[in-house]
Amino acid sequence: MTYVMSDIHGKYSLFLKMLEEIRFSDNDVLYVAGDFVDFGEEPMALLCDVSMRANVIPVAGEHDLLALRMLTEFDRLDKSGKAAEASEEMKVWLENGGKTTLLGFHALDEDMREGVLDYLAEMVLFEEVKVKNEQYLIVHAGLRGYEDAPLEELSPENFLSEALDPAKEYFEDKTVIVGHVHTSELPDADENMIYYGEGSIYLDCGADKGGALGCLCLDNGKEYYVS
Numbered sequence: 558m559t560y561v562m563s564d565i566h567g568k569y570s571l572f573l574k575m576l577e578e579i580r581f582s583d584n585d586v587l588y589v590a591g592d593f594v595d596f597g598e599e600p601m602a603l604l605c606d607v608s609m610r611a612n613v614i615p616v617a618g619e620h621d622l623l624a625l626r627m628l629t630e631f632d633r634l635d636k637s638g639k640a641a642e643a644s645e646e647m648k649v650w651l652e653n654g655g656k657t658t659l660l661g662f663h664a665l666d667e668d669m670r671e672g673v674l675d676y677l678a679e680m681v682l683f684e685e686v687k688v689k690n691e692q693y694l695i696v697h698a699g700l701r702g703y704e705d706a707p708l709e710e711l712s713p714e715n716f717l718s719e720a721l722d723p724a725k726e727y728f729e730d731k732t733v734i735v736g737h738v739h740t741s742e743l744p745d746a747d748e749n750m751i752y753y754g755e756g757s758i759y760l761d762c763g764a765d766k767g768g769a770l771g772c773l774c775l776d777n778g779k780e781y782y783v784s
Contacts, residue, residue: 559688561695562757562772562774564618564735565588567657569606571672574783583612585645588684590736591618591697595654596765601661601673602622608676617680618697618736619717623650625677628662632670635663637763654765682716683708685731692731699735723754730779736761737770751780
């Protein structure tokens with residue numbers, strides 16, 4: 558089976574609970590549409606786990622790329638004995654969800670730190686998936702400028718700075734799957750549940766704010782929720 562979820566935000570126990578709920582096995586594939594880190598209590602445990610799973614495919618979210626930049630800066634300062642000299646950007650990040658990510662990273666040894674940074678750096682900005690003759694495009698937030706250039710030529714900002722419009726059909730031949738926006742904020746949405754737009758599917762059910770972690774099976778359309 559092929560599954561998709563997004564915006565786990567360090568909620569490692571919810572992630573494990575979901576894997577148990579869907580009976581995830583080595584024969585299955587799970588795509589995660591970004592934002593593994595920040596807010597939740599165990600972002601490093603989550604990253605270390607998924608980095609060892611060949612059948613969990615990560616797509617970068619803005620929190621993941623920001624964490625990569627901030628953790629790289631911290632690692633450099635820490636090795637030079639200047640960890641207290643945090644930038645203003647890092648201070649803002651810490652106040653807006655990054656504290657648990659930094660604390661978890663700080664507790665890792667040097668090899669594990671390097672592994673986490675490599676894993677974040679290798680995350681792609683989109684994945685194209687075909688399941689039972691249905692085509693899907695998985696991104697974290699949106700598709701700004703997609704009409705003007707191939708997806709491979711778009712910058713991270715094109716995928717991360719602007720949310721998808723649920724009333725717009727972006728492609729005739731594929732469905733766009735995103736996270737990023739809490740589904741409860743979308744028009745006529747059921748709170749903490751997966752939302753379906755015009756040729757789009759929204760997966761962020763608000764796990765970072767005490768909502769649910771949602772997961773969708775692309776083979777049969779079945780929805781799963783844990784909280």
